[in-house]
Amino acid sequence: MSGRLVIVAGAPAAGKTTLALALGASLELPVITKDDFKEAIATPFATGDIAWSRQLGSAAYSAMFIVAERILAAGQGLVLESNFRRGMSDAPLQALARLAPTVVIVCRSPDALRHKRYEERAGTRHRVHIESAILAEWVSDDSETMIDIGSPRLIVDTTDGYSPSMDEIVAFARSATIPQAMKREWPVDWSERVRGKDCPMCAEGRLEVAHGSSRIFEGRVSDAYLVRNDVGQRGYSVVIWRGGRHVSDPTELSKDEASTYFDEVLRVGRAIEKHYRPIKMNFEMLGNSLPHLHTHVVPRYLDDGEPGHPPHFMRIDLQDEPKIPEQAYARDLTALRELLRD
Numbered sequence: 572m573s574g575r576l577v578i579v580a581g582a583p584a585a586g587k588t589t590l591a592l593a594l595g596a597s598l599e600l601p602v603i604t605k606d607d608f609k610e611a612i613a614t615p616f617a618t619g620d621i622a623w624s625r626q627l628g629s630a631a632y633s634a635m636f637i638v639a640e641r642i643l644a645a646g647q648g649l650v651l652e653s654n655f656r657r658g659m660s661d662a663p664l665q666a667l668a669r670l671a672p673t674v675v676i677v678c679r680s681p682d683a684l685r686h687k688r689y690e691e692r693a694g695t696r697h698r699v700h701i702e703s704a705i706l707a708e709w710v711s712d713d714s715e716t717m718i719d720i721g722s723p724r725l726i727v728d729t730t731d732g733y734s735p736s737m738d739e740i741v742a743f744a745r746s747a748t749i750p751q752a753m754k755r756e757w758p759v760d761w762s763e764r765v766r767g768k769d770c771p772m773c774a775e776g777r778l779e780v781a782h783g784s785s786r787i788f789e790g791r792v793s794d795a796y797l798v799r800n801d802v803g804q805r806g807y808s809v810v811i812w813r814g815g816r817h818v819s820d821p822t823e824l825s826k827d828e829a830s831t832y833f834d835e836v837l838r839v840g841r842a843i844e845k846h847y848r849p850i851k852m853n854f855e856m857l858g859n860s861l862p863h864l865h866t867h868v869v870p871r872y873l874d875d876g877e878p879g880h881p882p883h884f885m886r887i888d889l890q891d892e893p894k895i896p897e898q899a900y901a902r903d904l905t906a907l908r909e910l911l912r913d
């Protein structure tokens with residue numbers, strides 16, 4: 572792995588961008604900043620209010636994380652700069668940190684100085700930054716931006732130049748490693764789990780609501796659930812093997828079991844096709860974290876953001892995704908259950 576990830580964080584006007592650019596030059600790495608994405612995304616739109624700016628910010632984060640992932644997955648490195656927030660940014664940054672040796676550098680300076688710097692540069696920045704609103708709601712406490720994702724972290728005081736020095740910051744960035752705790756490894760009891768040890772899908776029985784998602788189909792050997800999280804793929808459903816015994820891979824099924832299971836999976840797939848009219852259907856049997864046979868049924872759309880590739884959300888933690896609005900979810904449940912009626 573030749574690439575490395577250098578994350579530069581800090582509150583507004585803490586000197587992040589200047590430091591990120593200097594680091595990029597020293598380490599010969601591209602510098603990817605959220606503001607670049609945000610400004611580019613804003614181009615076709617008329618200037619709006621602070622809510623508009625925050626929406627663009629959210630879009631910019633999504634775009635930036637995908638680009639960063641692609642760069643790191645290709646073995647290349649980058650400097651990633653934004654006013655990342657504790658909690659909100661942790662999961663996507665940790666996902667990136669698993670792809671390459673990573674360090675976090677947090678820029679800090681006294682609040683009065685940040686406020687003064689921000690005021691001074693107001694009006695010189697892109698119209699997407701609604702500076703008056705940010706100044707009106709100025710957050711003097713920068714603890715929210717002191718991100719800690721488990722990778723080695725360096726706090727840099729930017730009050731007057733850099734402390735520690737630029738040379739020391741560069742040396743720290745060069746020392747990046749993947750911490751042991753974040754390396755991906757199969758659990759030590761994996762083979763027992765594959766055989767059914769502590770299997771939550773076996774233990775739960777045939778639920779009407781599983782993991783927050785409602786059942787749309789109760790088959791002979793499976794239950795299908797419409798996933799309640801909004802992963803950006805309307806209609807994403809999971810069919811779970813409920814054939815009365817633990818099965819990890821479909822190769823363990825008898826001919827009759829396999830035929831019944833796949834008939835049921837396809838039946839769910841056809842209902843989803845009919846209701847959502849996707850341009851392609853994906854059926855994914857992975858089970859790499861929970862080895863009990865289940866099939867992800869994923870309708871794909873022209874605008875789903877991952878043409879030519881598996882959907883991005885399969886690699887992230889669904890817990891963090893927002894929920895589908897209640898009315899839309901209820902409407903889809905009714906329609907799918909109707910299509911799946913005997």
Ligand SMILES: [Zn+2]
Nearest residue numbers: 770773817863
């Ligand atoms: Zn099981």
